[in-house]
Amino acid sequence: MKPAVTYELLHIDKNSGARRGVVHTPHGDIQTPIFMPVGTQATVKSMTPEELKEEVKAQIILSNTYHLYLRPGHEIVKEAGGLHNFMKWDRPILTDCGGFQVFSLSDLRTISEEGVEFRSHLDGSKHLFTPEKVMEIEEALGADIIMSFDECCPYPSTYEYTKNSMERTTRWAKRCKEAHTTTDKQALFGIIQGGFYEDLREQSAKDLIDLDFPGYALGGISVGEPKEEFLKMLYHTTPLMPENKPRYLMGVGSPDYLIEAALAGIDMCDCVLPTRIARNGTAMTSHGKVVVRNATYERDFSPLDPECDCYTCKNYTRAYIRHLVKANEILGVRLLSIHNLRFLTKLMEKVRIEIENDNLLNFRDEFYQKYGYTK
RNA sequence: GUGUUAUUAGCUUAGUUGGUUAAAGCGUCAGAUUGUGGAUCUGAAGAUCACGGGUUCGAGUCCCGUAUAGCACC
Numbered sequence: 001m002k003p004a005v006t007y008e009l010l011h012i013d014k015n016s017g018a019r020r021g022v023v024h025t026p027h028g029d030i031q032t033p034i035f036m037p038v039g040t041q042a043t044v045k046s047m048t049p050e051e052l053k054e055e056v057k058a059q060i061i062l063s064n065t066y067h068l069y070l071r072p073g074h075e076i077v078k079e080a081g082g083l084h085n086f087m088k089w090d091r092p093i094l095t096d097c098g099g100f101q102v103f104s105l106s107d108l109r110t111i112s113e114e115g116v117e118f119r120s121h122l123d124g125s126k127h128l129f130t131p132e133k134v135m136e137i138e139e140a141l142g143a144d145i146i147m148s149f150d151e152c153c154p155y156p157s158t159y160e161y162t163k164n165s166m167e168r169t170t171r172w173a174k175r176c177k178e179a180h181t182t183t184d185k186q187a188l189f190g191i192i193q194g195g196f197y198e199d200l201r202e203q204s205a206k207d208l209i210d211l212d213f214p215g216y217a218l219g220g221i222s223v224g225e226p227k228e229e230f231l232k233m234l235y236h237t238t239p240l241m242p243e244n245k246p247r248y249l250m251g252v253g254s255p256d257y258l259i260e261a262a263l264a265g266i267d268m269c270d271c272v273l274p275t276r277i278a279r280n281g282t283a284m285t286s287h288g289k290v291v292v293r294n295a296t297y298e299r300d301f302s303p304l305d306p307e308c309d310c311y312t313c314k315n316y317t318r319a320y321i322r323h324l325v326k327a328n329e330i331l332g333v334r335l336l337s338i339h340n341l342r343f344l345t346k347l348m349e350k351v352r353i354e355i356e357n358d359n360l361l362n363f364r365d366e367f368y369q370k371y372g373y374t375k
Numbered sequence: 376g377u378g379u380u381a382u383u384a385g386c387u388u389a390g391u392u393g394g395u396u397a398a399a400g401c402g403u404c405a406g407a408u409u410g411u412g413g414a415u416c417u418g419a420a421g422a423u424c425a426c427g428g429g430u431u432c433g434a435g436u437c438c439c440g441u442a443u444a445g446c447a448c449c
Contacts, residue, residue, distance in 0.1 A: 038410080038411065039411095040411050041411085045411080045414095046414095062410075064410085064411080067411085067412090094410095096410050097410085098410095099410075100410045100411090101410090101411090101412085104411085104412075105412075121412045122412085147410080150410095152410075191410090217410080219410065220410095222409055222410085223409085223410095224409090248410090249410090250410035251409055251410040252409060252410090253409050254409060257409070269409095269410095270409095270410060271409050271410080271411095272408090272409070272410085272411040272413090273408070273409045273411095274409095275411080276408060276409085276411065276413065276415090277407095277408060277409095279413075279414055279415080280407085280408070280413080280414080280415070280416095281414095282408085291405085291406085293405095294404085294405075295403085295404065295405090325414090328414065329414095330414080332414090333414060
């Protein structure tokens with residue numbers, strides 16, 4: 001049977017590993033490489049679906065198993081007709097499995113072979129996530145792409161801990177695959193782990209490829225390590241991932257990391273960074289980060305980014321947005337979120353064009369120079 | 376006019392029987408943020424303790440006077 005999600009390779013950049021492609025899903029095609037906005041609780045914070053489509057031009061968004069399971073409960077989302085109906089988003093959705101929450105809520109969790117026991121951050125109640133349970137939840141939510149249940153090791157972790165964790169994650173991935181029933185409507189992706197140890201990454205990739213998932217994610221990097229470590233693992237692991245399937249790098253969202261990911265041959269990235277820093281008064285621009293909350297912009301009547309085509313930049317000034325942020329007005333968060341998300345989706349539009357022109361390496365160097373990065 | 380209460384950081388306040396470098400919240404200024412427990416978190420600057428005297432080894436704290444504000448009564 002044809003999987004719910006397939007990858008079509010259009011072009012490989014002749015000067016790098018970057019690939020231009022299309023991911024076909026039940027709710028439409030995704031042009032890759034792509035950045036995916038995160039909507040943890042069935043909403044990209046402060047954005048309507050119309051804004052995501054028309055202003056941000058988002059092709060796919062993420063949501064989260066852990067959070068929706070706890071509130072409102074996956075049964076309610078299922079009753080609503082699934083996540084797409086519930087939140088009025090008719091394009092593709094990817095649900096994260098809650099593995100990262102297991103990591104970030106580590107003071108409350110107990111990991112065993114069976115799964116993870118944890119306490120709800122909302123009311124302290126005890127819950128058990130097993131691979132089978134996570135599949136039940138993700139099937140109820142009904143996203144196009146669902147993630148297998150994994151453990152994301154903290155940085156740094158010892159070789160032994162990382163190895164045991166990675167091997168358990170592989171066993172969990174197998175159980176996820178066996179428990180997954182809606183294969184015609186939802187594609188289950190495996191998550192490669194192995195921390196910052198090259199041989200563990202190789203082992204993880206090999207074992208997961210043997211399980212034949214319709215797509216693969218690179219997890220457990222961009223967890224606080226130095227950039228050199230990140231790049232080393234990225235460039236080591238990505239070539240291990242199958243060429244005929246989508247490659248998803250989890251948790252990456254700064255402009256430089258996104259370009260590096262594309263260069264390495266990654267197709268999909270997601271991150272909370274653009275929406276999170278928006279809520280704290282910061283904009284991403286083609287000339288670097290602008291902390292618009294700062295006093296420097298009190299009388300700056302120019303747009304956040306003069307090169308940006310978004311609703312915010314077409315209509316509002318830095319001084320006004322600064323005022324909204326300082327006054328704690330909701331509109332400030334909304335305008336910055338629109339801009340930051342549009343900045344990244346547009347960056348990836350450019351990346352796709354540059355790949356088609358075999359020019360992504362040059363583009364990276366120009367971008368770094370302009371953005372103020374020193375590679 | 377008389378009595379009374381108050382006056383401490385930009386604002387609102389804490390400050391024990393007088394005892395190290397006067398504290399906090401908000402505000403201001405800045406930093407952080409990468410598969411969202413984040414309209415969050417961290418840090419910094421900012422005070423002649425209304426003013427002038429006095430008592431004391433030592434005063435934001437006790438005494439006197441002045442100023443300003445509130446309240447009560449003429």
